[in-house]
Amino acid sequence: MSNTPYPQSYYAASANSAPERPFLQDDIETDVCVIGAGYTGLSSALFLLESGFKVTVLEAAKVGFGASGRNGGQIVNSYSRDIDVIERTVGAQQAHLLGQMAFEGSRIIRERVATYNIQCDLKDGGVFAAITSKQMGHLEAQKKLWERYGNTQLELLDQRRIREVVACDQYQGGLLDMSGGHIHPLNLALGEAAAVESLGGTIYEQSPAVRIERGASPVVHTPHGKVRAKFIIVAGNAYLGNLVPELASKSMPCGTQVITTEPLSESVANSLLPQDYCVEDCNYLLDYYRLSGDKRLIFGGGVVYGARDPANIEVIIRPKMLKAFPQLKDVKIDYAWTGNFLLTLSRLPQVGRIGDNIYYSQGCSGHGVTYTHLAGKVLAEALRGQAERFDAFADLPHYPFPGGQLLRTPLTALGAWYYSLRDKFGF
Structure with missing residues (x-):
């Protein structure tokens, strides 16, 4: 079995102690299978566990391995494109809902730190x-x-x-x-993972999702096991690869x-x-x-x-x-x-549902510390049947990058240069 360690960052060197988590080597069943143990996945898992769901989290490497454990550690409100841009893009009701949520992520972080006594140098x-x-x-x-x-x-x-x-x-x-x-971003993620486990959630590390078998009871396959679930939450963001091709084309x-x-x-x-x-x-x-x-x-x-x-x-x-x-x-x-x-091309997050039971959130566009915590709450609400706030994000328009995967990088770099x-x- 391959073992992917943390990159050699200051955060990894100063991380709080955490248990060695097993890799998945069985066939199991759960209510919700979350793919990715970064902020989006951990926030979703916490809100779902607090609502009584049975939750299993699959992480390809280690908790907080991606952007959640490597970012600048800054709690910045709103979205990568601010509320005024949203107001010009969508209708008044949708913009009002998104504006009301623009400062919620920072409150969620502080509530998590206080409730679960997370030591992450919060200032x-x-x-x-x-x-x-x-x-x-x-x-x-x-x-x-x-x-x-x-x-x-x-x-x-x-x-x-x-x-x-x-x-x-x-x-x-x-x-x-x-x-x-x-905050110390990796320690925040590790603290949230401990909170997930304290509520009965299970986290498997070194367990990449290699295939999703879609259907009425979807199955997530890993190299050594699989998870059958009622719902799947895809929270891999920049480290998702081509697991869900329709998401890769728009980011x-x-x-x-x-x-x-x-x-x-x-x-x-x-x-x-x-x-x-x-x-x-x-x-x-x-x-x-x-x-x-x-x-x-x-x-x-x-x-x-x-x-x-x-x-x-x-x-x-x-x-x-x-x-x-x-x-x-x-x-x-x-x-x-x-x-x-x-x-994303719009610099706004992409949120949605594939079929009846695969939910996703991705594309924070460099503005993810607060948004991902909000996203977990919004996804959990949707699984509980309260979809108004989920729909406000899901209805945002999104487009593929010009030039497809071959030209998206040079064209975007040219725009940034301008x-x-x-x-x-x-x-």
Whole structure:
């Protein structure tokens, strides 16, 4: 049996202890088979178990192996395309439902951490940093938009105020969202997995789904066993492969890169981010950073379309870090890694049902920490027969990438290059 370990990331090196979970080597039956033990799968499993379902989770590698255990660790509200875009795209009722849910994921995370005593270095406060006056204007509009949908924990930061929360002189201002924040993402996933098991759920690791036998009682096949279920939830996202071909045609895996410094002294760490907020800038290809629980700077950015692994991640990301914080020029980088997220053409998540009993959610488009927790709740509601919120997502229009699988990567990269030029020259 193949054994896929975690990548060599800071998160894996600092993960809380977790049990060795078995691989599936039997034929079993369950109410719901969840494919993928990342945030979407774990959130779905938790909500279903709390509602009385019998749940089995299949994970191809280890809990949180994919984006859930490798991301920047930032709790960012709304979706990769904000509510104003949704309002222009769909009808008023659908937009209102999606807007009401835009800030629910962050609340779910905090409820899970509190209820199940998950140790994941949770900190409140996230900053959107504007590099240009045009970006600052967008943040002013975003504040009004978010307040209209109930987020009252927002503060506009002028140039003086943003200097008080981040020691970087390239920002014109920003927007502070105290309902945002940051976490150790792998430890959050491990804590949620422990919560699943505490409620009677079963998680099998090193058990990739290799085939779904569709029908009235669908069966998920793994290399050494199979699961017969009443319902299946497909939650593999960028690591799903071609298991469900109709999902693969409307999405594209993309890689993002992260580096982590050696531990900083208390004085240096406090000088960079005095309130310990996380930060992301407002560029199309944005940079994001925060302090870890042990006072390292975690800095990420860049996108590799098609999810190729760069040869030298530090060479790509370290210059971005030094542009923001030139005072770190002599600081050593202890960890560098890449991870994949799933991009959709609309940048909105894809949610739906195949037949009567296979449900899915995918395509967070780089905005997944909060959305995936919401998705688990929405999927669980749908399986219980309460589909209004599920339908609000399922009715969003989605399209295949232009050029098919052969040309989607270069065409998307070309579009990103154009928007990067707009960021650079301010037009």
